[in-house]
Amino acid sequence: MRLLVIEDDIHVALALSALLSQHGFEIVHACSAKEALQILPPDDAQPFGVILLDLGLPDQDGYEVCTTIRKLTSTPVIMVTARSDVRSRIHGLNVGADDYVVKPYSVGELLARIHAVSRRTAPVGEAEPGASSLRLGPVHIDLPTRQVTVDGSAVHLTRKEFDLLVLLAQRPGVVFRREQIISSVWKSMPQGTAHTLHVHVASLRTKLGNPALIETVRGVGYRLLVPEP
Incomplete structure (x- = not known):
């Protein structure tokens, strides 16, 4: 599965990418909202299984980025952020995130959440609903x-x-x-x-x-x- 990691901290991004690669994922990294939206094609192309989105991006608020992503594609979005208050979580889900993970998180939890949201979508090659x-x-x-x-x-x-x-x-x-x-x-x-x-x-x-x-x-x-x- 290909993952799009939108994270402005290069050290965090490299460590996360290396970790996820060890678990069989192919990682594409974007450092900013602009870069991420240029990478992300419309829904009919759908090259990513899940998008991991940091909220503290340098050029645009992560909530706004999520709103834009949701207009472009139905690919699941997991917000990965240090903002732990309930209001931030609720707002993230309301603007279109499929899940919300607070830093610092356990590797096992992040992997479980990636697989959980991916199961709720139908990637290319999966049987159509109701297929016999x-x-x-x-x-x-x-x-x-x-x-x-x-x-x-x-x-x-x-x-x-x-x-x-x-x-x-x-x-x-x-x-x-x-x-x-x-x-x-x-x-x-x-x-x-x-x-x-x-x-x-x-x-x-x-x-x-x-x-x-x-x-x-x-x-x-x-x-x-x-x-x-």
């Missing part, structure tokens, strides 16, 4: 019948293997953290679930006949690659 099937190259997934075929041949998956495949296939190219996958597929994190996830991924790779289809993002999780046409 997913197709990724030779892989076809029929959601109502829970049947999977590869090049027209049936592939027999366990219930958890199917749920795992659907989770990844709904957002091809997006990195899912291990904790996020376990929470979505297993609904909990009992002892040994991390190993169970690894086993299920290995089994899926074998059954789909293309081990490269599911990529391991070291130290983060997994993503389903979009097959070349």
